[in-house]
Each structure stands twice: as C-alpha cells, then as structure tokens.
Amino acid sequence: MATTTIKLPAHVDPAIVRHCSLFDRRPTYDNPYETVIPAIHEGPAVFFADNISVNQPGWVVRRGADIRRLYADTEYFHKRGNTGFAALIGEDWDMIPTELDPPVHHGFRSQLAPIYSPTRMMSLQASISNRANEIIERFRARGECEFVRDFAVSFPVSIFLDLLNLPQDRIDELVRWVNDLIHRDQHDLRVAAVLAIKQLLVETIADRRRNPGEDLISQAMTLEVDGRKWTDREIFGHAFNLYIGGLDTVTSNLGLHFHHLATHPDDQETMRRNDHNSNVVAIEELLRAFAAVSNYRICAKRYELDGQVMMPGDYLVLCSPLAARDPEFYESPHEIRFDRRPSHVTLGNGIHRCLGQHLARRELQTAIEEFFKAIPAFTVEPGYKVPFFLSGVIHIKELPLRWS
Numbered sequence: 001m002a003t004t005t006i007k008l009p010a011h012v013d014p015a016i017v018r019h020c021s022l023f024d025r026r027p028t029y030d031n032p033y034e035t036v037i038p039a040i041h042e043g044p045a046v047f048f049a050d051n052i053s054v055n056q057p058g059w060v061v062r063r064g065a066d067i068r069r070l071y072a073d074t075e076y077f078h079k080r081g082n083t084g085f086a087a088l089i090g091e092d093w094d095m096i097p098t099e100l101d102p103p104v105h106h107g108f109r110s111q112l113a114p115i116y117s118p119t120r121m122m123s124l125q126a127s128i129s130n131r132a133n134e135i136i137e138r139f140r141a142r143g144e145c146e147f148v149r150d151f152a153v154s155f156p157v158s159i160f161l162d163l164l165n166l167p168q169d170r171i172d173e174l175v176r177w178v179n180d181l182i183h184r185d186q187h188d189l190r191v192a193a194v195l196a197i198k199q200l201l202v203e204t205i206a207d208r209r210r211n212p213g214e215d216l217i218s219q220a221m222t223l224e225v226d227g228r229k230w231t232d233r234e235i236f237g238h239a240f241n242l243y244i245g246g247l248d249t250v251t252s253n254l255g256l257h258f259h260h261l262a263t264h265p266d267d268q269e270t271m272r273r274n275d276h277n278s279n280v281v282a283i284e285e286l287l288r289a290f291a292a293v294s295n296y297r298i299c300a301k302r303y304e305l306d307g308q309v310m311m312p313g314d315y316l317v318l319c320s321p322l323a324a325r326d327p328e329f330y331e332s333p334h335e336i337r338f339d340r341r342p343s344h345v346t347l348g349n350g351i352h353r354c355l356g357q358h359l360a361r362r363e364l365q366t367a368i369e370e371f372f373k374a375i376p377a378f379t380v381e382p383g384y385k386v387p388f389f390l391s392g393v394i395h396i397k398e399l400p401l402r403w404s
C-alpha cells in the first residue's frame with residue numbers, strides 16, 4: 001500500500017509501493033532481526049519503497065536467492081555513481097573499485113587483490129591484536145564498558161590509521177566524519193564530512209609521493225592499470241572506498257555480535273571454550289545471522305522480477321540483512337547454529353565481493369578472542385533497553401556491558 005507522496009515512475013504499479021521501515025534512519029528498542037525483517041519476509045518478493053536511502057526511492061528485493069543473483073549481475077545492474085558521495089560535493093570521482101563497472105573494474109580489482117590477500121592480512125595479526133589489547137586495557141579493570149563507544153568504533157579506525165601509517169590521535173575526527181556521513185541526514189554535515197575526508201586523504205597522498213613507505217597509499221602508487229601507474233585521483237578514490245567500506249561495517253558487526261554473546265550466555269560460553277578454528281566457523285554464522293549492510297545498484301537494462309518491471313535508472317537495494325533471515329533460503333534462519341557453516345552474502349557476491357573480507361574476519365575474530373582472554377563472562381547492564389538503529393547499515397547505538 002502506498003504511504004508516501006513520492007512521484008512514482010510511470011512503470012511502477014502503485015499497489016506494489018510501500019514504506020520500508022528497515023531504512024528509516026531512526027533508533028528502535030525492538031531487535032529488527034526479530035521484528036522488521038521477519039515482517040518484510042511475509043510480504044511480496046519485490047516491492048517499491050519510498051526510502052531505500054536518503055531521499056532515494058527504489059526497489060527492495062526480499063529473497064536470499066534473488067539478492068545473491070543480483071549482487072553478481074553486472075549486465076542488468078551497474079554501480080557507477082551509486083553511492084553519491086562525489087556528487088555531494090559537486091565532483092565525479094569514482095570510489096575504487098566499488099563504483100566501477102566491468103570491464104574497468106577488473107583492471108583495478110585484479111591489482112588490489114594481492115594487497116588484501118589472506119597472507120597479507122595475516123601479516124597484520126600482531127598489530128591488530130596489539131590495538132585490540134590497548135583499547136581493552138583502557139576499561140578492563142572498571143568491570144564495565146560502553147562497548148560501541150569504547151571498543152567497536154575505535155578499533156577499526158585505529159587499524160585503518162595503521163594501514164595508512166597515520167597517527168592514532170586522528171581517531172576522534174575520523175569517527176565523527178564517518179558518523180556524519182553515514183548516519184546523519186543533514187546535508188551540510190554530510191558535505192563537510194566528505195570535504196574533510198578528502199582533504200586528509202589528498203594531503204596524505206601528496207606526502208607519500210615525497211616519502212613513500214609500506215602503507216596502503218604507498219602500495220597503491222606502485223600499481224598499474226592499462227600499462228600506466230594509477231593517478232592520484234584513482235588512489236584517492238581507493239582510499240575513500242577503504243574509509244567508507246572498512247570502518248562502519250566492522251563497528252556495526254562488532255556491536256551486533258557482542259550483543260548476541262552478551263544476551264546468550266550459552267553461546268558466549270561455547271565460544272570461550274572453542275579453539276580458534278571452531279571460532280572461525282562460529283563467526284561465519286554470526287556474520288550470516290547479523291548481516292547489517294545494504295548495497296545499492298542502478299538498473300541498466302529493463303529487468304523483470306516476480307512480475308515487476310525495473311527500468312534503466314531505477315535504484316535497487318540489495319539488503320544482506322534480508323538475505324540473512326530468508327526462511328526460504330535457511331532452515332530456522334533466526335536460530336544461531338555455530339555448526340551451520342552457512343554460505344552468506346554478508347560480504348557481498350560476485351565481482352564486487354568485499355575486498356577487505358580477510359581483514360574484516362581477522363578484526364572480528366581478534367576482537368572476540370582478545371576480549372575473551374582479558375575479560376570474564378559479560379552481560380548487558382541489567383534493565384538496559386538496547387537501542388538498535390535502522391538504516392542501510394543496521395547497528396547498535398549503545399551497548400553497556402558488565403562483568404565481575
């Protein structure tokens with residue numbers, strides 16, 4: 001049922017228009033994985049929503065099998081300009097590789113793959129563990145922390161700063177910008193955030209031209225595409241992609257995973273007893289069950305799905321939280337089964353599958369393992385109602401943990 005005053009494209013049947021509260025950009029005290037998401041799975045396989053992103057109507061696909069297929073479909077759906085970050089400041093650079101389409105995408109992605117390989121990411125293990133421990137040490141003796149503020153936000157940012165060889169005292173700025181850009185609606189704040197991130201990255205690129213090192217920007221300067229080195233604009237586009245792709249995603253997953261462990265003592269106990277390899281398997285199930293990120297596509301050619309027609313220029317959201325809880329795809333999708341070994345789309349599918357997936361997994365594993373080593377069984381502060389936030393990246397706003 002239509003609940004909105006948006007101007008509908010002529011090819012969209014008004015009967016298929018609905019508001020999708022999953023993208024409301026507001027807090028809720030109901031766990032969306034138990035409320036909003038199952039409710040969407042009772043509706044049509046595909047519908048048109050007024051609000052898939054800020055001021056952006058578009059198609060929502062509900063079924064896991066469709067989401068999987070469309071993630072990988074680069075013929076009917078493209079990504080160029082789909083994030084809108086460059087347009088926010090009146091520019092037209094691409095986030096690399098996420099806003100590139102084939103065949104250009106392949107030239108850049110194939111060069112980046114070795115830099116983000118499992119082996120390269122394994123070589124960062126000691127510094128990732130050190131960062132986790134440094135942060136945990138700040139609150140360990142207190143017997144409590146506000147997990148999102150005290151750990152989940154700063155941990156991936158500290159690793160990002162290490163990857164770029166930037167000083168750790170920039171954490172607060174980086175956190176503020178990512179928050180303004182991804183979680184706030186005010187246009188001027190979002191514009192200011194893009195400009196500030198751009199300035200930091202452009203200055204860092206200029207510095208690395210003069211003083212190359214081992215950091216990711218210096219490494220990008222050695223890469224080639226079409227027989228030439230990457231330009232500064234392309235290196236910036238990649239660094240911006242890392243900033244957008246590698247911080248908030250990890251923060252939201254950490255919040256959701258730790259919330260589950262704090263509210264399910266048996267699962268926490270199992271993971272405390274597990275060896276590393278069993279926890280690697282358990283974390284895949286947490287990744288599956290608490291998929292948080294939605295990604296966007298723009299229709300490139302007329303496409304028909306379940307009787308609905310998408311036309312070139314239409315926006316579409318591929319919502320991994322919906323894929324994660326599709327009862328047609330998973331048996332008992334709301335049960336967390338550590339031995340499930342699920343295939344999932346939490347990290348995407350097809351050519352755009354998460355470039356940082358090996359780092360992401362390492363960060364999640366390290367956070368859980370170092371927390372377990374330093375801190376005894378933890379729970380959520382008694383009586384506290386946990387605020388979730390509904391948006392293109394589902395996350396928890398505050399998670400007060402207690403231990404004794």
Ligand code: HEM
Nearest residue numbers: 097098245246249250253295346347348352354355356360
């Ligand atoms: C748990 C944390 C993470 C989640 C859930 C996640 C999720 C995703 C998803 C779903 C995609 C596919 C986007 C699409 O198809 O439109 C993606 C792509 C990407 N991610 Fe991640 N990500 C995470 C962590 C990271 C980290 C730590 C980095 C940086 C090192 C990173 C960098 C990227 C990049 C550069 C792409 C674009 C790949 C391409 O288009 O070829 N991500 N991520």
